[in-house]
Amino acid sequence: MSVTVDLTREPLSDGFRRPITYLRVSVTDKCNLRCVYCMPELGLPWLPRDDILTYEEIHAVVRAAASVGVRSIRLTGGEPLVRRDLHRLVAAVASVPGIDDVALSTNGLLLEEQLPALVAAGLHRLNVSLDTLRPDRFEAIARRPGLERVMRGIDAALALGLHPLKLNCVVMRGSNDDEVVAFAELTRDRAVFVRFIEVMPVLENLEMHAGTYVSSNEILERVASHAALKPAPGPPGNGPARYFAFDGARGAVGVISPLSHDYCERCNRVRLTADGRLRLCLFGDYAVDLRGPLRAGASTEDLAGLLRASMLIKPERHHLRLGEASSRMRAFSEIGG
Ligand code: SAM
Ligand code: SF4
Numbered sequence: 057m058s059v060t061v062d063l064t065r066e067p068l069s070d071g072f073r074r075p076i077t078y079l080r081v082s083v084t085d086k087c088n089l090r091c092v093y094c095m096p097e098l099g100l101p102w103l104p105r106d107d108i109l110t111y112e113e114i115h116a117v118v119r120a121a122a123s124v125g126v127r128s129i130r131l132t133g134g135e136p137l138v139r140r141d142l143h144r145l146v147a148a149v150a151s152v153p154g155i156d157d158v159a160l161s162t163n164g165l166l167l168e169e170q171l172p173a174l175v176a177a178g179l180h181r182l183n184v185s186l187d188t189l190r191p192d193r194f195e196a197i198a199r200r201p202g203l204e205r206v207m208r209g210i211d212a213a214l215a216l217g218l219h220p221l222k223l224n225c226v227v228m229r230g231s232n233d234d235e236v237v238a239f240a241e242l243t244r245d246r247a248v249f250v251r252f253i254e255v256m257p258v259l260e261n262l263e264m265h266a267g268t269y270v271s272s273n274e275i276l277e278r279v280a281s282h283a284a285l286k287p288a289p290g291p292p293g294n295g296p297a298r299y300f301a302f303d304g305a306r307g308a309v310g311v312i313s314p315l316s317h318d319y320c321e322r323c324n325r326v327r328l329t330a331d332g333r334l335r336l337c338l339f340g341d342y343a344v345d346l347r348g349p350l351r352a353g354a355s356t357e358d359l360a361g362l363l364r365a366s367m368l369i370k371p372e373r374h375h376l377r378l379g380e381a382s383s384r385m386r387a388f389s390e391i392g393g
Contacts, residue, residue, distance in 0.1 A: 066124075066125075067124060067125025068121075068124040068125045068126065068363060068364060068367060069367065070336075070367040070370040071367060071368060071370065071372075072370075072372050074321075074322075074323055074324060075125065075324060076125070076126065076324055076325065076326055076367070076370075077125055077126055077127045077128060077324050078126065078127075078128045078129075078130070078324045078325040078326075079117075079118065079121045079126045079128070079129050079130075079325070079326055079327070079328060080129075080130045080132055080325060080326075080327045080328070081114055081117075081118070081129060081130065081131050081132065081149075081327075081328045082132050082133050082134060082136075082327065082328065082329050082330045083114070083131055083132070083133055083134070083136045083139045083142065083145065083330060084108065084133045084134040084135070084136065084138060084139045084330050085100060085102055085103050085108075085133065085134045085330045085331075086099075086102055086133070086134050086135065086138050086139075087099075087133060087134045087135040087138065087163070088135055088138050088163070088165055088166070088200065089135065089163050089165065089198040089199065089200050089202070090198065090199040090200060091163075091185075091187070091197060091198050091199070091226075092196075092197055092199065092228075092231075092261065092264065093226055093228065093255050093256075093258075093260070093261045093264070093265075093268075094258070094260060094261070095260055096260055097199055103330060103331050107330075107331040107332075107347070108330050108331060109328075109330065109331070109332045109347060109350070111144055111145045111148060113332065113347070113350050113351075114145060114148075114149075114328070115145070115148040115149065115152070116350060116354075116356065116359065117328055117332075117346055117350070117359060118148075118149050118152050118155065119152050119356050119359075120356045120357075120359030120360045120362075120363060121360075121363060122152045122153060122154035122155050123154070123356060123357075123360050124360045124363055124364060125154075126154070126155070127154060127155060127156050127157060128155070128156070128157040128158075128159070129149050129155055129157070129158050129159070130158075130159040130160065130161060130183075131145065131146070131149075131158070131159070131160045131161070132160070132161040133161075133330070134330065135162065135163050135165070135166075136160060136161070136162060137162050137163075137165070137166040137167065137170055138166070142160075142170065142174065143170065143173040143174050143176070143177040144177070146158055146160075146174055146177040146178055146179050147177035147178055149178075150177065150178025150179070151178070157180055157181070158178055158179055158180050158181075159179070159180060159181040159182065159183065160174065160179055160181075160182050160183070161182075161183040161185070161224075162182065162183070162184055162185070162209075163184070163185045163198070163206065164184040164185065164186065164205070164206035164209040164210060165202050165205050165206060165209070166205075166209075167182075167184065167206070167208075167209025167210075167212065167213065168205065168208045168209045168212045171209065171212050171213060171216065171218075172216075175216055175218065179218075181218065181219070181220060181221075181222075182213050182218055182221055182222070183222040183223075183224055184206065184209065184210055184213070184221070184222070184223055184224070185223075185224045185225075185226075186206060186210070186223045186224070186225055187225050187226050187228075187232050188203070188232045188235055189203075189235060189238055189239070190203075190235070191203045191204070193231070193232060193235075194206075196231070197228075197231060197232065210223070210248075214246065214247075214248070219247060219291075220247075220248075220249055220291030220292070221247070221248050221249070222248070222249045222250075222251055222291065222295075222310075223239070223242070223248055223249070223250045223251065224251050224253055224312075225239055225250060225251065225252050225253065226253045226255050227252050227253065227254070227255065227270045227275055228255055228264075228268035228269075228270070229267065229268045229269065229270050230267070230268065231268060233270050233275075233278075236252060236275055236278050236279055237278065237279055237282045239252070239309075240279045240282070240302070240309045242307070243301065243302065243305045243306065243307030243308055243309055244302055244304075244305045244306065244307075245305075245306055246306060246307055247306045247307050248307040249290065249291055249297075249299070249307055249308050249309075249310055250307065250308075250309050250310070251295075251297050251309075251310040251311070251312055252272065252275045252309070252310070252311050252312070253311075253312045253314075254269065254270065254271060254272055254311075254312065254313050254314055254315050255268055255269055255270075256314050256315065269315070271313070271315070272298075272311035272312070272313035275311055276300065276309075276311060279300075279309060280300075283302050283303075284302070284303065285300040285301065285302060285309065286300060286301060286303070287299070287300055288300055288301035288308040289308075290308065290310060295310070295312070296312055296314075296319040296322070297310030297311060297312045298310060298311055298313075314338070320372065320373035321373070323337075326363075326366075326370070328346070329343070331347060332345065332346050332347025332348075332350065333345055333346065333347070334346050334362075334363070334366050336366060336367075336369055336370040336371065337370065337371050342369050342370065342371055344362060344365075344366040344369070346359065346362060349362060
């Protein structure tokens, strides 16, 4: 079925006049790792299969989003590469008129084998999570082995010339904070953007959060005390990071500071959960169900109308502060992913 999309329509913007051009799509709640800051060791009460949007349903939401000005899609999760044939969804999304950027956030475990099909399907860019360069620590943080596989996936992405390649590192005191210089050093001769993320409090990590939080300023100071850093342009894209580089480096270091320097005033994004809710803010319970209308036969036009209406409840900012819990009931911070 071919759908005509009128790209000249008034683009989506929220009640605070922020243009909304970026949709993050969680394709699954499942994951093949159990990172200590994100998921309980035994996993979560996974969503029933029937509650999860099909690729066709996600495609329908993306068509509607594109019709009201969304230009960029990021597939995330959970771990998106555990969902079967993700390249089929990439191809569907990349072919939507108006969508000019399709990105993926992954933990990299299944990347090496899937990358050729994903790139052939139209994937433009990648974020890979990597919290340590040491195999023993990888297993302590992710509660599963796999560093070598992740590194092979990163090498495969570099070999394919996928650019920009962002590596996301959640920094935790007493766990991996002594590796920030080693991570920053990766940017000297590789065209990668290493992004240090402040760990955010979610229900899954409340006990450890306060003791492990390291501010982005402290991270930058530690890197800069090793070698001078200058402000640098970041990669094109939608990121909330601030970037810095060593003199002559091919890549750059970024910091994402949801707690110490939030970026709410520049927020351009909404999120589609795996079970079809449109979440308007990273934190808080601002969400609109799209699965019900989709399954009741909503047209692209109807869905576009729902997207517009949902803008009314997009809050001006999140109110997360150090030492407070998120009101989210489940993991998936997705902030840098
Ligand atoms: N599984 C994929 C991955 O790990 O890249 C995609 C989903 S994951 C939720 C997206 C990003 O959120 C990852 O970079 C992860 O490190 C980050 N993240 C998860 N929980 C976090 C937390 N509590 N604080 C900060 N970042 C977190
Ligand atoms: Fe899985 Fe990503 Fe969460 Fe780690 S951060 S448990 S890889 S979803």
